[in-house]
Amino acid sequence: MQNYKMILEYEGTRYNGWQRQGNTDNTIQGILERKLGEISGEAVEINGSGRTDAGVHAAGQCASFRLETELNCDFIKNELNKRLNRDIRILRVEQAHPRFHARLNAKAKTYVYRICTADKAPVFTRHFTYLYPCKIDIEAVGRAADMLVGEHDFRAFTSNHRTKKSTVRTIYSIDTEYSDDILTIRFTGNGFLYNMVRIISGSLLMVGTGEMNTEDIALALNSQDRKKAGVTLPSSGLMLEKVYY
Amino acid sequence: MQNYKMILEYEGTRYNGWQRQGNTDNTIQGILERKLGEISGEAVEINGSGRTDAGVHAAGQCASFRLETELNCDFIKNELNKRLNRDIRILRVEQAHPRFHARLNAKAKTYVYRICTADKAPVFTRHFTYLYPCKIDIEAVGRAADMLVGEHDFRAFTSNHRTKKSTVRTIYSIDTEYSDDILTIRFTGNGFLYNMVRIISGSLLMVGTGEMNTEDIALALNSQDRKKAGVTLPSSGLMLEKVYY
Known part of the structure; x- marks a missing residue:
């Protein structure tokens, strides 16, 4: 049994998110498992660092999986890339410690949210920028962001607010930047609740x-x-930008 | 009669290039002229700084046009943006000197060519990056590029090599950069022959x-x-990046 770690990027526009939904689904996990099954001849389960919702993108999603038969890492990467559409790309496959698990071992994550405040989104980033024409006071945004940094109970900032699990999380940083009508908000934290970054x-x-x-x-x-x-x-x-282990 | 200068960006993928071709065409110029005709109620001719071929992109194309009835610049920009698909965006419209002409007055242009040498193109720039998996000696590329800078007869580097017009042009700079498997070649010159940047x-x-x-x-x-x-x-x-006047 060999354990693998995989880094990948995808544009989520056409997909129903990360998490597999039955056999005839259009999810990143489902598609990856099918393609990796074709390559390895095994039924494979691929564990992502976390689910991304329908339409969410990833520049550095991490996933782990085990194979009975050891395959060369670059072979897996190349064979997957050949079979996947142009909006999913495997960046790296490497051998991992037998106990490595992409979700359970994730220490922190960085997410980015991009908003265009002009009358129309930039052509070359339109598929991953939310258009909201308005005027922004970036200093006020920065002050409010600073206030959320640290360990807090973020129950007010999740759609799943009736959960009985802990809603305490630590945000290490929220960097805000505003130039050329694009507001970029970059979050790094030890974990994020359902819809927390979007709220x-x-x-x-x-x-x-x-x-x-x-x-x-x-x-x-x-x-x-x-x-x-x-x-x-x-x-x-x-966009899920990076996962830290 | 008021003369206008317009800066725009577009992803060329879905279009048959800049230059109008009859009435039922799918060109940037043709579409802009139709939409501007709807807005102004006039038959408008829009002159680009130059044609871009089918599939070529622009981050800073410049065009000029005249209207009998003076319209507010931001009104023109906003009304055009509302009517255009998301892959064409007007960045700026301004009043221009009566004799300004986007093609005839262009002093220089910057074009960029992007090549991905990995096994698969980056997801988020895949529509404007050419995929050519290989290994690159970037220093050799830089030396060859330096040799082409200056005033030369570029007849060997155009598809239209039987033209009787002068094929002498001046390239002010060719900057080459290679990182993360992306080779970026940026050309600035006083003019470029047909297919010259691509060749x-x-x-x-x-x-x-x-x-x-x-x-x-x-x-x-x-x-x-x-x-x-x-x-x-x-x-x-x-990609046509910038036009200088």
Whole structure:
């Protein structure tokens, strides 16, 4: 039994997210498992570092899988790339420690949310930029972002707010940048709740437009009430950039 | 009569190039003229800084046009953007001197050609990167590129090599860069012959792979013989980046 670690990128536009859904699905995991099955002749389970929702992109998703028969890493990479559409690309396959698991061992992740505030999205990044024409106060966005950094109970910032599991997470950094009408919000944290990045991005965008202020964000955080936070932005602007182990 | 200057970007993949071809065409110029006609109620002729071929992209194409009735520049920009698909975006419209003409007054242009030498193109730039899996000697590419800089007769580097017009042009710079398996070749010159950037890029790529050397490029240049130069690369990797006036 050989364990493998794989790094890949994909444009999520045409897919129903990462997680396999039955046999006739259109998910990244499902497609990868089918193709890897063709190559290896084995029934393979591929574990991602986490699910990405329908429409979410990844520049550095990580996944792990085991094969009964050891195959060369570059062979796996090349054979998968040949069989996959142009919107999924395997960047690297390497042998991993027998106990390595892409989800269970993930220490931290970086996500990026991109918003275009001009009247039309840039042509060359239109498929992974959310268009929201408006004027932004980037300093206000930065102040509100700073306030969310650290260990907090982010229950107000998840769609799954009735969960009984802990909703405490640590955000190590939220970097905000605004140039050429593109607001880029980059989150690094030890884990993110369901829709957390999209809801925080929506809340920060509302701070940028003046619909919310830093005080509102603080109140939302303390309230643990989803209704106090901002809107959930669409999946199209979200990208999983990197997973740390 | 008011004269206008317009800057725009487009992904050329779905279009038959810049230049209008009859009434039922699928060209950038044809589409822009139809949409601007709807907005202004006039029959408008739009002059580009130059034609881009089918499949060629532009990040900073420039065009000029005249309207009988003066319209607000931002109004023109916004109304065009609303009517155009997401793969064409107007960046700026401004009033221009009555005699300004986007093609006749162009002083210089910058074109970029992008080649991916890995086994598969990057997902997020796949539509404007030419895939050619190989190993590259980037220093050899740089030396050959340097040799083509300056004023030369580039007759060997055009598909239209039987023209009676002058084929002398000046290339101010050719910058070559190679990182993450992407070879980027950026040309700035006072003008480019038909297919000249694609043929020089093909020749430089052949130098990179060892199929040609710097000496061969010098011989091709002096021979004025198209057959001595390298292959014409596909339009998909080519982008008009900027026009200087």
